Amino acid sequence: MNAQACLCFCSLVWLGFPSNAAVDFDRQIKPILEEKCYRCHDDEKVKGDLRLDSPEGILAGGKGGIVLVPGEPNESSLFILTTYPKDDPDYMPQKGEGLSKPEQNLLKAWIEKGASFGEGFVHDQNPRVRSKFAEADPDSVRKYMIMGDALEIVENLRASDLLVDTVNHDSSLFEVSYTHADRGPGEFELTSLAPLKESLKKLTLARTRITNEDLSSLSELASIEYLDLSRTEVDDHSLDFVSQMVNLRTLNLRDTKVTDEGLLKLANLKQLERVYVWGTLVTSTGATRLEKRIEGLAVKLGTSILPPNRGRSPQR
Ligand code: HEC
Incomplete structure (x- = not known):
């Protein structure tokens, strides 16, 4: 896409966010967060690595990535999670x-209207659009070129329900989430991500119905550094596919069926820094065994917020 077409697209998207936001963050949204969220998401307690007591905190997101997508309440976990059934973990x-x-309606309307944090506030949330036009240094031009090529791919993925975002606002690196896309077993088509090539850094499959058959194409996505498979039916066999992801640094296996035996399949992933195994069948012996094989690795065994072994067979 040339710069002119992109500018045109830019202004179209811009029109989607009215500047006279009807919902006032300080007056209408902040008090809700203060009353109902701060106790776990402020500077004292930072549950889920998420702070909600400042615009910066909200924009930085949590350990699962961004929590707010201006204009898209249904892609914003900040809103979605408050609408789940109360007994959902x-x-x-x-x-x-x-x-x-x-x-809930107020929070939704605020996000729909562009999630403004006040007069004069400008979001960085569409880095693909709000790209580096103005900056002339060669580095930003290079990023913009990659971004231009990727734009169509990203649009296609978004059209098929996937949440695609940039990593740390770097317009050349992408993360993709399937968590809120309604995909059944056999419908994940991970190969559709392959055109992103080396730009694909993060993949979130948490809470989906992904199967081993779907996961078998993971090897085509070797650029991924962060993979979240938490709360899925993932088991030891799944780790055969994960073990081919040589650039992997963070792996979330929380609340899956993985055991000590499966974990050891990851021993060749020398880049691995963190593996989360809360709520799995992994023991401290198994965790230590893998840590000894990979320098600098921490296998995190903490406690799950789910009842132990929920939804999985107790034998073994
Ligand atoms: C009693 C503590 C508590 C309160 C109150 C609370 N949360 Fe959380 N929140 C958590 C915990 C614990 C996690 C991490 C859960 C996990 O890792 O699966 C979390 C995670 C999140 C996440 C996901 C972060 C990520 O990136 O993984 C969002 C979004 C969130 N909370 C929003 C809210 C909102 C909005 C409110 C207020 C309406 C709120 N929370 C109130 C405990 C709380």
Whole structure:
């Protein structure tokens, strides 16, 4: 896409976010977060690596990535999680009184209208659009070129329900999430991500119905550094596919069926820094065994917020 077409696209998207936002963050949204979320998401407690007590914190997101997509409430976990059934383990707030319907609607409307944090605030949320036109240094031009090529691919993936974003606002690196896409077993078509090539850094498959058959094409996505498979039916066999991802640094296997034996299949992933295994059948012996094989690796065994072994067979 040339710069002119991109500028045109830019202004189209811009029109989608009215500047006279009807919902006022300080007056209408902040008090809700303060009352119902701060106790776990402020400077004292940072649950899920997420702070909600400042615009910067909200924009930085949590350990699962961004939580706010301006204009897209249904892609914003900041909103979605407050609408889950109260007995869902991911429902927010995790304790205390939940958001009333009017509060939910307000939060939704605020995000829909562009999630402004006040007069003059400009979001960085569309880095693919708000690219580096103005900057002339060669580095940013190079990034923009990659971005231009990737734009169509990204649009196609988005059209098929996937959440695609840039990593740390770097317009040449992408993360893709299937978590809120409605895909059944056999419908993941991970190969559709292959055109992103080396630019694909993060892949989130948490809470999906992904199967080993779907995972078998992971080897084509070797650029991935962060993979979230938490709360899926993933088991030891799945790790045969994961073990081919030589650039992997962070792997979330929390609340899956993985055991010590499966974990050891990862021993050749020398880049691996963190593996989360809360709520799996992995023991501290198994965790240490893998840590000894990979320098600098930490296998995190913490406690799950789900009941132990929920939804998996107790034998072994
Ligand atoms: C009693 C504690 C508690 C309260 C209150 C709470 N949360 Fe959370 N929140 C958590 C925990 C614990 C996690 C991490 C869960 C996990 O890792 O699966 C979390 C994670 C999240 C995440 C996902 C972060 C990520 O990137 O993985 C979002 C979004 C979130 N909370 C939003 C909210 C909102 C919005 C409110 C207020 C309406 C709220 N939370 C109130 C405990 C709380």
